[in-house]
Amino acid sequence: MIFKDSSLLLQCPKCTVINYLDPFTFWNFKGKIKCAGCDAIWEYALVNGHRQGPPAEGKAPHDRLPGFAQTTDWKPITTPGKVAPAPQAREDFQGKPIPIAKSIRGKVVSGSPLKAEDLVGSVPKMFYTGI
Amino acid sequence: MGFIHGTGAPVAFGGTPTRSGWWLADQVGGTFAAMGAMAALFAREKFLGKGQFVECTAAEGVMRIIDYNWGWHGMDGSVRPRYGNWDLAINIYAVNPCADGQIMVGGGHDRLWFRIWRAVGKDRPELEQHICEDPKLRVVTDRLPHYMQVETYTTMCDWTKDKTRAQCEKSLQEEEVASGGVSFLDEVCEFPHYKYRGHLEICDDTNYGKVLIGASSFIGMNTPGRIKWIGRTVGQDNEDVYRRLAGLDRERLKALRKGGVI
Amino acid sequence: MTAAVSKNLKDMTFEDFCRTVFDTTKRFEKPETLKGVRVVSTTQYILGPSCACYLAELGAETIKVELPKRGEPMRHTTPFNEPFLYPLSRWMPDKGTGLGFFGANANEYFLSLDFHKPEAIQIMKRLAAKTDVFCENYRAGTFDRWGIGYRQHAQVNPRTIYQWMGGFGGWGPGRNRASYDILGQAQGGCFSITGWHKEYGGMPSKQTIWIMDYWGGAISAFNIIACLYWRDNVSNKGNFLEYSQVHGAQRHLTDFISLYGKTGVVAQRFGNWEPLLCVHGILKCGKSSYPNSKNPQEQEVGFCFVSAYKDEDFVNLCNLINRPDLAKKYPTHSDRVGADAQSAIYPELEKWAADKTKEQAWEEFKKAGLVSQPVWNSKEVSAQEHYHLRGSLAWIDDPTFGDVQTQVLPALMSETPPRVRWVFKPVGADNEYVLAKLCGYSGSHIAELEQKEII
Ligand SMILES: CC(C)(COP(=O)(O)OP(=O)(O)OC[C@H]1O[C@@H](n2cnc3c(N)ncnc32)[C@H](O)[C@@H]1OP(=O)(O)O)[C@@H](O)C(=O)NCCC(=O)NCCS
Ligand SMILES: [Zn+2]
Numbered sequence: 001m002i003f004k005d006s007s008l009l010l011q012c013p014k015c016t017v018i019n020y021l022d023p024f025t026f027w028n029f030k031g032k033i034k035c036a037g038c039d040a041i042w043e044y045a046l047v048n049g050h051r052q053g054p055p056a057e058g059k060a061p062h063d064r065l066p067g068f069a070q071t072t073d074w075k076p077i078t079t080p081g082k083v084a085p086a087p088q089a090r091e092d093f094q095g096k097p098i099p100i101a102k103s104i105r106g107k108v109v110s111g112s113p114l115k116a117e118d119l120v121g122s123v124p125k126m127f128y129t130g131i
Numbered sequence: 132m133g134f135i136h137g138t139g140a141p142v143a144f145g146g147t148p149t150r151s152g153w154w155l156a157d158q159v160g161g162t163f164a165a166m167g168a169m170a171a172l173f174a175r176e177k178f179l180g181k182g183q184f185v186e187c188t189a190a191e192g193v194m195r196i197i198d199y200n201w202g203w204h205g206m207d208g209s210v211r212p213r214y215g216n217w218d219l220a221i222n223i224y225a226v227n228p229c230a231d232g233q234i235m236v237g238g239g240h241d242r243l244w245f246r247i248w249r250a251v252g253k254d255r256p257e258l259e260q261h262i263c264e265d266p267k268l269r270v271v272t273d274r275l276p277h278y279m280q281v282e283t284y285t286t287m288c289d290w291t292k293d294k295t296r297a298q299c300e301k302s303l304q305e306e307e308v309a310s311g312g313v314s315f316l317d318e319v320c321e322f323p324h325y326k327y328r329g330h331l332e333i334c335d336d337t338n339y340g341k342v343l344i345g346a347s348s349f350i351g352m353n354t355p356g357r358i359k360w361i362g363r364t365v366g367q368d369n370e371d372v373y374r375r376l377a378g379l380d381r382e383r384l385k386a387l388r389k390g391g392v393i
Numbered sequence: 394m395t396a397a398v399s400k401n402l403k404d405m406t407f408e409d410f411c412r413t414v415f416d417t418t419k420r421f422e423k424p425e426t427l428k429g430v431r432v433v434s435t436t437q438y439i440l441g442p443s444c445a446c447y448l449a450e451l452g453a454e455t456i457k458v459e460l461p462k463r464g465e466p467m468r469h470t471t472p473f474n475e476p477f478l479y480p481l482s483r484w485m486p487d488k489g490t491g492l493g494f495f496g497a498n499a500n501e502y503f504l505s506l507d508f509h510k511p512e513a514i515q516i517m518k519r520l521a522a523k524t525d526v527f528c529e530n531y532r533a534g535t536f537d538r539w540g541i542g543y544r545q546h547a548q549v550n551p552r553t554i555y556q557w558m559g560g561f562g563g564w565g566p567g568r569n570r571a572s573y574d575i576l577g578q579a580q581g582g583c584f585s586i587t588g589w590h591k592e593y594g595g596m597p598s599k600q601t602i603w604i605m606d607y608w609g610g611a612i613s614a615f616n617i618i619a620c621l622y623w624r625d626n627v628s629n630k631g632n633f634l635e636y637s638q639v640h641g642a643q644r645h646l647t648d649f650i651s652l653y654g655k656t657g658v659v660a661q662r663f664g665n666w667e668p669l670l671c672v673h674g675i676l677k678c679g680k681s682s683y684p685n686s687k688n689p690q691e692q693e694v695g696f697c698f699v700s701a702y703k704d705e706d707f708v709n710l711c712n713l714i715n716r717p718d719l720a721k722k723y724p725t726h727s728d729r730v731g732a733d734a735q736s737a738i739y740p741e742l743e744k745w746a747a748d749k750t751k752e753q754a755w756e757e758f759k760k761a762g763l764v765s766q767p768v769w770n771s772k773e774v775s776a777q778e779h780y781h782l783r784g785s786l787a788w789i790d791d792p793t794f795g796d797v798q799t800q801v802l803p804a805l806m807s808e809t810p811p812r813v814r815w816v817f818k819p820v821g822a823d824n825e826y827v828l829a830k831l832c833g834y835s836g837s838h839i840a841e842l843e844q845k846e847i848i
Contacts, residue, residue: 002257008289020285024144024215027228049292068281074265078278086277087141089209091687095276098475104208107796111206114479114486136770137601148696148768150665150675151600152586158645159608166615167804170426170451173622174809183808184414191785191803196607199492200771201786205798206476210690210772216599219472220493226579226599233597237573240466275474309571311580313597316649317659319582324567330640343654345643349616352633354623
């Protein structure tokens with residue numbers, strides 16, 4: 001247990017998963033949090049980011065989900081229902097570079113990785129040749 | 132204009148769209164109008180030889196400066212969400228709570244990222260280690276997805292919660308990291324650096340007496356901006372202007388005044 | 394414009410006149426305002442780049458200098474790590490530029506230089522001889538240390554206008570502090586007055602956008618143009634200019650600052666209401682305008698701004714929501730504007746709006762003759778034909794990146810309109826062009842510089 005005494009990083013005493021209690025939601029908080037690793041319910045209170053004691057086991061239902069969670073060897077847990085949802089700009093939001101070939105108007109836009117060959121013959125992509 | 136929809140905390144954090152606390156759109160629109168007019172003046176003297184009509188609206192002023200909103204929507208249909216005091220496109224670049232208020236910490240590139248965690252690590256080595264060894268956070272752009280930002284800032288706040296704004300600032304500045312507390316207006320007005328540089332000045336106005344104001348922010352070696360008076364009463368300069376520029380005499384001024392024209 | 398106003402134009406309605414003289418499809422047929430002005434932009438992030446970008450949109454030939462290969466840090470920022478425009482450079486076609494770079498680098502020529510190398514400093518000096526304006530926003534004094542600050546440029550070219558931009562200024566006890574946009578917001582004072590008050594569960598909030606940068610850039614660009622005018626028409630002298638983000642913020646918070654100066658009162662945040670006017674705020678409408686959309690941004694309930702601070706407007710508003718008693722209780726503006734009154738009035742308005750979408754509320758407000766506007770998201774704004782016709786939003790065919798939607802400098806000008814030719818280019822895209830044209834370097838010399846990683 002690395003974060004036994006931390007406040008905003010609630011490390012589950014049962015499964016050692018680290019539950020991240022983001023400051024927006026949890027800076028001042030009193031209630032039940034569900035561990036993203038083992039679904040254990042923890043009664044927990046924070047005042048100005050300081051915890052008011054170690055987590056005590058409670059009963060379902062929970063009040064809040066952690067903002068994010070991961071194991072001590074950095075395996076992320078982001079399954080819906082385990083952690084709070086992320087704000088999304090689109091329904092199919094991914095959080096990693098997405099290849100885009102067409103703009104929303106359906107015309108060509110250069111939004112995907114290229115190969116060196118793709119640049120050949122393209123003046124703007126390559127360089128100015130009009131010296 | 133997409134501005135209010137995007138300001139404030141996201142729904143998941145309990146937030147709603149929020150207006151700016153000051154008249155931002157007017158100020159921005161005014162700045163662009165002034166720029167357009169000044170540029171027209173320049174062109175008139177330089178090559179155009181005539182004036183022109185310049186139009187500017189506050190809404191479009193804000194639309195011009197709203198980052199990548201339009202490009203982003205145009206590429207994949209995204210609608211910019213609110214993201215509270217964090218940033219959609221830069222991590223670390225945010226304001227978060229600390230012991231006596233809120234503290235801003237920023238470090239958009241690698242060099243500063245490691246310096247920030249070094250500052251944190253002086254008090255909480257386990258936090259520094261856990262972040263710096265996280266394979267998900269090695270590359271600058273990999274730190275941008277929401278859950279990575281939650282990890283970053285929650286970890287950082289476990290450190291800031293024990294420190295006041297001044298203490299955070301001190302530790303971070305030892306590492307030359309950009310940081311600073313959220314200042315309330317009294318703190319702004321009393322801040323020694325601003326006073327020394329004259330960001331705020333007392334304007335001894337002929338009409339209104341001594342008024343504390345924000346001084347002109349045009350600092351120039353040869354042409355510094357200056358504020359001479361904060362405003363005049365309605366029609367205070369009628370006499371001067373109409374006589375000097377329009378050549379009106381006493382009689383006609385009187386007539387105009389009587390008719391309610393001026 | 395006397396001569397230009399033909400009989401035809403004279404007889405038009407004002408609307409037709411505006412439509413004709415501002416016709417955005419004719420932008421490229423007209424000259425550019427800053428034609429013949431050369432700008433070198435050694436800038437990073439947004440503050441400096443946006444300043445140079447406005448000048449470029451107004452027609453200045455703007456050369457952006459950035460670090461070789463990777464480019465400036467903003468190229469590696471993009472919302473939630475999703476959209477990128479490829480290639481980053483001809484050397485890295487599989488990497489892209491993030492959209493953080495978008496909107497602050499249009500129309501520029503891209504040169505890369507590593508200032509740690511003496512040859513790069515030589516190139517900068519050669520450029521200085523032929524350049525009117527320098528924009529820069531590194532730490533105060535960094536360029537002086539590198540030998541390419543104002544004083545060094547002025548020796549080569551006394552007509553140089555040199556604009557330094559940064560957080561806390563080039564002198565004073567706090568001058569060494571690094572700065573960013575939100576630090577300007579935080580320490581300038583505008584952060585503490587934005588957001589919901591404590592009773593409503595809010596905390597100080599940032600303006601979502603990089604306002605202190607984009608707007609600080611605009612203030613600087615204005616100052617630069619003014620100095621160009623002064624140089625060419627009055628004095629024949631260059632200038633050294635400084636812009637501090639926090640100072641810019643403070644300049645524009647005047648009423649709050651004066652309030653503190655006069656009374657010691659520290660203005661606080663007041664959410665979506667307005668401390669000086671009531672009713673003049675944003676209401677939550679209980680219904681989403683797109684209940685069937687799968688996008689969470691659209692499922693959200695709507696918000697609508699309404700203004701009715703004049704007495705007769707307030708009466709209309711109260712009648713509209715079937716609460717004429719409120720109009721009787723708060724007959725004058727001074728009755729309404731206090732915090733307690735506002736806290737009593739707004740919840741009543743929101744009760745009325747609870748079963749409406751923002752469009753429905755807007756309709757009703759319009760019928761009652763009140764100024765109002767629903768809070769639009771970026772999709773809704775993009776869909777407004779109005780802005781595309783006026784040219785403040787434009788779809789352009791970017792030479793490198795293809796079909797992109799972009800914003801354009803919002804000052805509409807009848808004779809010399811601003812325009813966007815390209816949104817930006819890859820790192821070092823114009824190395825050959827700039828070095829050959831302005832420094833007279835040969836192809837093989839440039840290739841050698843590239844090999845030595847100077848460019
Ligand atoms: C933004 C800021 C905090 C970045 O700080 P920084 O990167 O630590 O330092 P500097 O500004 O002094 O820049 C110098 C560094 O830039 C790098 N650099 C960037 N472009 C370079 C180029 N073309 N050639 C060589 N070095 C370059 C170098 O690594 C150099 O550091 P070094 O000389 O120690 O090796 C700082 O520039 C600043 O406070 N600027 C003013 C405020 C501002 O404009 N902020 C941005 C608005 S959000
Ligand atoms: Zn568990």
